[in-house]
Amino acid sequence: MNRRLARLLVGLYPRGWRARYGDEFEALLLDRPGGLEAVANVFWAAFCEHIFPTQGGAMHREAVSFGSVMKQPSAYLPLAMSVTALALVLLHVARYGAMHEVDEGPTAHLWQLLMVLQAPVIVVFAVKWLRRAPRQALLVLAQHVGAALASVGAVFFFNLG
Amino acid sequence: MRSTRDVVSDEDMGKGHYSDPPLLVLASLANGPKHGHAMIEDIAGMCGTRLGPGTLYGAIGRLEAQGWIAPMAAVERRQPYRITAEGKRVLRAKLGTLQRFASAGLERLEVK
Numbered sequence: 001m002n003r004r005l006a007r008l009l010v011g012l013y014p015r016g017w018r019a020r021y022g023d024e025f026e027a028l029l030l031d032r033p034g035g036l037e038a039v040a041n042v043f044w045a046a047f048c049e050h051i052f053p054t055q056g057g058a059m060h061r062e063a064v065s066f067g068s069v070m071k072q073p074s075a076y077l078p079l080a081m082s083v084t085a086l087a088l089v090l091l092h093v094a095r096y097g098a099m100h101e102v103d104e105g106p107t108a109h110l111w112q113l114l115m116v117l118q119a120p121v122i123v124v125f126a127v128k129w130l131r132r133a134p135r136q137a138l139l140v141l142a143q144h145v146g147a148a149l150a151s152v153g154a155v156f157f158f159n160l161g
Numbered sequence: 162m163r164s165t166r167d168v169v170s171d172e173d174m175g176k177g178h179y180s181d182p183p184l185l186v187l188a189s190l191a192n193g194p195k196h197g198h199a200m201i202e203d204i205a206g207m208c209g210t211r212l213g214p215g216t217l218y219g220a221i222g223r224l225e226a227q228g229w230i231a232p233m234a235a236v237e238r239r240q241p242y243r244i245t246a247e248g249k250r251v252l253r254a255k256l257g258t259l260q261r262f263a264s265a266g267l268e269r270l271e272v273k
């Protein structure tokens with residue numbers, strides 16, 4: 001197989017896989033005939049690697065840092081939503097004082113929306129990252145829980161619930 | 162009914178290709194470390210199955226993740242792998258099961 005095709009095929013794999021196996025896999029492709037069957041085989045294997053990534057061993061250890069996980073929208077969005085919800089509570093208290101209102105106002109509805117809508121985002125994050133980078137994902141999930149508890153705790157602390 | 166011993170042609174041998182890539186890789190490494198290209202040729206010689214490069218590395222990745230094979234020092238860019246003690250234990254167990262299964266299946270075929 002020629003070098004250009006080999007590089008192109010290696011590029012189909014996820015970054016973590018390439019970091020671990022890319023160099024040796026390219027060397028293997030260069031040793032093998034580059035027929036349609038081999039190309040189709042690599043296409044399919046790369047697709048499967050995206051869907052069912054190789055876990056454990058030396059995979060993804062160097063490729064996935066806590067910072068790179070935190071850059072995922074599904075990691076930072078729930079945090080931003082909890083912090084916004086907390087800010088809403090604090091602004092409400094600063095403006096109207098800590099009084100329980102029987103009739104829920106727009107602030108309460110917005111707070112509820114922010115808290116409920118982050119749940120599916122957290123689920124998506126957990127499904128995607130717990131298998132790929134368990135330690136980093138657990139740290140992010142702990143932050144999600146901490147931020148959500150802070151927001152809920154503020155509501156109860158100021159007796160707004 | 163004819164005995165199966167009488168009807169195994171070259172074409173039938175082709176149909177008998179065994180395809181369990183992780184097991185084939187373990188079996189290939191059982192007699193010494195090999196890099197990818199050597200594994201493909203060895204497996205083809207052993208049972209007629211020629212693994213594609215993507216299939217081979219899919220198996221290598223999973224076997225390494227399970228600790229059943231381990232990489233050795235690379236020779237140029239070629240990466241040899243060796244089977245681990247745990248890999249040998251797993252291979253022995255799987256081949257034992259296959260042997261019992263094959264014996265039972267062949268015995269049934271011989272019953273007239």
